Amino acid sequence: MSGPLTRRRTAELPEHPDFLWRKPQLKKSYDVIIIGAGGHGLATAYYLAKNFGITNVAVLEKGWLAGGNMARNTTIIRSNYLWDESAGIYEHSLKLWENLEEEVGYEMFFSQRGVMTLAHSVGDVRGKQRNFYANKVNSIDTEWLTPEEAKKVAPILNISDTIRYPIMGATYQARGGIAKHDWVAWGYAKAADDMGVDLIQGCEVTGIKVDNGKVQGVETNLGFIAANKVALAAAGHTSTLTQMAGFRVPLQSRTLQALVSELLEQVLDTVIMSGAVHVYVSQAHKGELVMGAGTDAFNSYTQRGGVHVIEHQLAAACELFPIFSRAHLLRTWGGVVDIAPDASPILGLTPVENLYINSGWGTGGFKATPGSGWVYADTIANNAPHALAKNYSLKRFTTGHLIDEHGAAGVAH
Ligand code: FAD
Ligand code: PYC
Numbered sequence: 001m002s003g004p005l006t007r008r009r010t011a012e013l014p015e016h017p018d019f020l021w022r023k024p025q026l027k028k029s030y031d032v033i034i035i036g037a038g039g040h041g042l043a044t045a046y047y048l049a050k051n052f053g054i055t056n057v058a059v060l061e062k063g064w065l066a067g068g069n070m071a072r073n074t075t076i077i078r079s080n081y082l083w084d085e086s087a088g089i090y091e092h093s094l095k096l097w098e099n100l101e102e103e104v105g106y107e108m109f110f111s112q113r114g115v116m117t118l119a120h121s122v123g124d125v126r127g128k129q130r131n132f133y134a135n136k137v138n139s140i141d142t143e144w145l146t147p148e149e150a151k152k153v154a155p156i157l158n159i160s161d162t163i164r165y166p167i168m169g170a171t172y173q174a175r176g177g178i179a180k181h182d183w184v185a186w187g188y189a190k191a192a193d194d195m196g197v198d199l200i201q202g203c204e205v206t207g208i209k210v211d212n213g214k215v216q217g218v219e220t221n222l223g224f225i226a227a228n229k230v231a232l233a234a235a236g237h238t239s240t241l242t243q244m245a246g247f248r249v250p251l252q253s254r255t256l257q258a259l260v261s262e263l264l265e266q267v268l269d270t271v272i273m274s275g276a277v278h279v280y281v282s283q284a285h286k287g288e289l290v291m292g293a294g295t296d297a298f299n300s301y302t303q304r305g306g307v308h309v310i311e312h313q314l315a316a317a318c319e320l321f322p323i324f325s326r327a328h329l330l331r332t333w334g335g336v337v338d339i340a341p342d343a344s345p346i347l348g349l350t351p352v353e354n355l356y357i358n359s360g361w362g363t364g365g366f367k368a369t370p371g372s373g374w375v376y377a378d379t380i381a382n383n384a385p386h387a388l389a390k391n392y393s394l395k396r397f398t399t400g401h402l403i404d405e406h407g408a409a410g411v412a413h
Contacts, residue, residue, distance in 0.1 A: 017186055017190055019189065019190055019193045019199070020064075020065060020186070020189075022193075023200075023201075024198040024199065024200065025198075026058070026198065026200055026203075026222060026225065027056075027058070027198070027225075028225065028226060029217070029225065029226035029227065030056050030057060030058045030198075030225065030226070030227045030228075031054055031056040031057060031227070031228050031229065032048060032054060032056070032057045032058075032227060032228065032229045032230075032231060032380060033057075033058050033059075033060060033217070033218055033225060033227040033229070033230045033231070034057065034058070034059045034060070034230075034231045034233050035060055035205050035218070035230065035231070035232050035233060035234050035241060036059075036060075036061065036068070036232070036233040036234035036235065036237075037059045037060075037061035037064075037065045037066065037185075037189070037199060037201070038066060038068045038069055038070040038185070038233065038234075038235055039066070039069075039070040039181070039184060039185055039188070039365070039366060039369035039373075040233045040235065040358055040361070040365065040368075040369060040372050040373060040376065041059050041061075041231075041233035041234075042059060042065070042066075042070075042185055042188040042189050042192060042199075042373070043188050043369050043370055043372065043373020043374070043376075043377075044231060044233060044358070044372075044373045044376045044377050044380070045057050045059050045188070045192040045197045045199075045373075045377075046104070046188045046191050046192040046195075046197075046373060046377075047373050047374050047376075047377035047378075048197075048377040048380065048381060049192055049195035049196065049197055050191075050195065051374070051377060051378070051381075052377065052378075052381040054381060055195050055196035055197060056196075057192075057197045057198070058197070058198040058199075058200055058225065058227075059192070059197065059198070059199050059200065060200050060203040060204075060205055060218070060220060060225075061199070061200065061201050061202070061203060062202070062203065062204035062205070063201070063202070064201050064202075065185055065186070065189055065199065065201060066181070066182055066185035066186070066189075068235060068236065068335065068336075069235050069236065069335040069336070069337060069365070069366075070181055070182075070184075070185050070366070070369075071181050071182040071185065072258065072303070072333055072334070072335035073181055073258070073335065073365075073366040074258050074280065074282070074290050074291070074292045074366075075178040075179055075180070075181050075282070075284075075290070075366055076115060076176070076178060076271055076273070076280065076282065076366070076367060077094065077097060077110075077115075077176055077177050077178060077179060077366070077367040078090070078094070078115040078173050078175075078176030078177075078271075078367060079091040079093065079094040079140055079173070079175075079176070079367070080115070080117075080131060080135050080140055080142055080171065080173045080176065081131075081135075081405055082130070082131050082134050082405060082407070083134070083403050083404075083405060084138060085344070085391040085392070085403045086344065086403060086405055087134075087135070087138040087140055088388050089345075089368065089371050089372070089375065089388045089389070089392075090367060090368060090371065091138070091140055092371040092374070092375070092388055093367060093368050093369070093370050093371025093372065093374075094175060094176075094367070094371075096370035096371060096374060097110055097179070097367075097370055098110075098112075098175075100184075100187070100370055101187070104187045104188065104190075104191045105187075105191070106183065106186065106187030106190060106191070107180075107183060107187075108179045108180055108183045108184045108187055109178075109179055109180035109183060109285050110177065110178075110179040111177045111178055111179065111285070112174070112175050112176065112177040113176075113177045113178065113269055113270050113271065113282075114153065114172055114173065114174045114175075114176055114177065114270040114271065115172070115173045115176030115177065115270070115271040115272075115273065116145070116150060116153060116154065116170045116171070116172045116270055116271065116272045116273070117131075117170060117171045117172075117272075117273045117274070117275070118150070118167050118169075118170045118272065118273065118274040118276070118320075119167070119168050119169045119170060119171075119276070120165035120166065120167060120168060120274065120276040120277065121165070121168065121276065122168070124168070124275070124276050125168050125169050127407060128169065128170070128171050129144065129169075129171075131171060131407075132144050132171050135171075135173075140173070141173055141174055141175050142171055142172070142173055143171070143172040143173075143174070144169060144170075144171060144172075145169060145170045145171070145172050146169060147159040147166075147167045147168065147169065147170075149170075150167060150169075150170045150172075153172065153270055154268060154269075154270055154272060156267055156268060156321050156323050157272070157320060157321065158319065158320055158321065158322055163319055163320075164277075164319060165274075165276050165277050165319075167320075176271065177271065178271060178282050178284070178290075180284075180285065181366060184369060188369075188373070200222070202221075203220050203221065203222050204220060204221045205218045205219070205220050205234075205241065205244075206219050206220060206221065206244075207219030207244050208230065208241065208244040208245040208352075208355070209224070210245055210246060210352050210355070213351075213352060213353055214352070214353040214354055215227070215229070215230045215245070215352050215353065215354045215355040217230070218230060228354060229354045229355075229356070229380055229383075230354065230355050230356070231355075231356040231358065231376065231380050232355070232356065232357050232358060232359060233358050233359075233376070234359075235336075235337060235338050235359060235361060235365065236253050236301070236335070236336030236337055236338055237253070237301075237336070237338075238251055238338050238346075238357065238359035238360075239251045239253065239338075242350070242357070245350070245352050245355055246352070247350065247351050247352065249346065249357070249359070249394065250340060250341055250397050251338045251339065251340055251346070251359060251360055252299050252338070252339045253299050253300065253301055253336050253337070253338060253339075254295040254296060254298075254299060254300065254336070254337055254339055254362075255295060255296045255300045255302055255303070255304070255305045255334045255335070255336055255337075256292070256294075256295045256296075256305070256334060256335055256336075256337050256363050257292065257293070257296075257304065257305035257309060257310065257332060257333060257334035257335075258290065258291065258292035258332070258333065258334075258335075259290075259291050259292070259310060259313075259329060259330075259331065259332040259333075260284070260288035260289065260290050260291070260329075260330050260331050261288050261289040261291075261324075261327040261328060261329060261330055262288070262327065262328045262330045263286055263287035263288055264283070264287045264288070264289065264327060265287065266283060266287070267283065267323065268281065268282065268283040268289070268321075269283070270282075272320075274316065274320065275407065277316035277319065277320065278293050278294055278312060278313060278316055279291060279292075279293055279313045279314075279316040279317045279320065280292055280293075281317060281321070281324075288330065289324065289327060291313060291314075291317060292313070293309050293310070293312065293313035293316075294309065295337070295339070295363065296309065296334075300336070301336050302334065302336070303333065303334045303335060303336060304332075304333065304334045305332075305334040310332060314329075337361070337362050337363055337365075338359045338360050338361065338362060339360065339362040339363075340359075340360035340362070341397070341402065342396075342402035342403050342404045342405065342406070343362055343404070343405045343406045344360065344392065344402070344403040344404075344405050345358070345359065345360045345361045345362075345365070345368070345372070345392050346358075346359050346360040346392055346393070346394060347359075347360075347372065347375065347376060347379065347385075347389045347392040347393075348379060348385045348389050348390075348392060348393040348394065349379070349383070349384075349385065349393070350394065351394075354383070356376070356379060356380050357394070358372060358376045360392075364405075371388070374386075375388050375389050376389075391403060
């Protein structure tokens with residue numbers, strides 16, 4: 001095992017782009033209002049403008065751009081899900097990631113450094129191998145690694161068989177990786193802004209006006225704004241918004257937290273996740289170790305979580321990576337995510353005409369940002385679910401055609 005981690009000396013921060021501070025003139029009415037300027041709302045605005053030429057669009061954000069989950073997540077990107085429906089939308093998203101920086105013209109630090117998911121028991125090995133074979137069938141790139149092969153990819157991994165949960169194998173998706181989440185949001189925001197979309201920060205939606213079953217616009221702290229179409233992209237807060245429009249959705253709002261260490265020299269150049277011991281980790285470009293665990297086990301809108309979750313997560317991390325016991329914690333925070341009963345997204349039409357829903361991405365929606373924005377924009381423009389969204393409609397909670405991806409994140413739900 002190598003020696004103690006050394007502090008990294010430099011970390012260059014970008015200039016904040018001008019458009020983040022600009023206040024566009026709010027119009028009285030729009031073709032499309034998107035509620036929520038996280039990754040999904042901004043990507044949707046971008047693809048509405050780029051793919052459909054729909055630019056009379058406002059994105060309303062109660063706080064600031066990407067102040068919700070978008071810049072709070074741990075940035076893991078992968079498409080190695082179990083079910084065909086998930087493989088479809090997450091792989092579509094990964095393909096968009098692969099060309100996104102060039103397309104949008106903005107640095108995002110997208111890095112395909114691979115994602116490894118560890119298995120620690122016979123049952124765990126069977127579960128992960130099931131995923132591995134399902135991925136193969138769906139032509140999603142995947143490998144099965146022995147503990148020794150896993151250690152070749154990440155030399156600081158402890159593959160001793162005397163620890164509480166020894167590593168018995170791992171899946172590996174080489175095309176998976178990370179990106180710099182705030183820059184992804186800014187990239188989409190800048191490109192949408194350049195095409196004429198209005199990004200309105202400090203604008204909270206407090207009511208949704210519906211007449212004869214059709215949406216008319218939204219009430220906000222800045223007054224009423226009329227719209228032909230209204231699209232929800234307010235992760236963590238969807239159920240409060242649908243209640244404003246008169247219907248309920250089966251979503252729970254849970255706090256999910258993460259933490260970073262101080263800046264360190266590079267020791268880990270892949271992403272490693274372990275559901276059994278409940279930790280995942282990558283090392284950001286600046287040098288922090290970025291780690292997370294599971295959600296708090298109760299509903300909440302607070303953006304901070306239980307300390308016991310972090311204690312268990314750090315104990316697991318030190319066991320798997322003994323070298324981490326020398327690192328110092330820099331910062332912890334939380335975000336509020338929407339979780340559906342089957343841990344899969346809800347994307348499509350609603351019982352209210354011209355009101356659309358995009359939610360339920362739970363602990364796994366960062367990687368979906370491009371794919372979700374693309375599919376949602378198509379659904380809004382055509383007033384009909386995109387082919388990749390068909391199975392994600394609200395109908396599945398009455399038909400029973402659930403898409404159970406509970407094990408998918410490996411850790412987070
Ligand atoms: P958000 O950024 O939360 O955007 C929603 C916006 O709506 C917010 O800005 C909010 O302020 C706004 N809003 C809410 N109500 C209103 C209102 N009434 N009026 C106006 N605006 C409103 N996913 C991964 O794929 N990989 C990961 O590694 C990963 N790690 C995570 C780690 C943590 C700690 C957290 C919290 C999440 C993680 N996720 C991860 C999940 C991912 O971040 C979310 O699924 C995704 O960001 C949700 O979409 P969004 O970006 O649009 O949400
Ligand atoms: O979806 O891969 C994921 C993930 C990892 C951590 C949180 N979500």
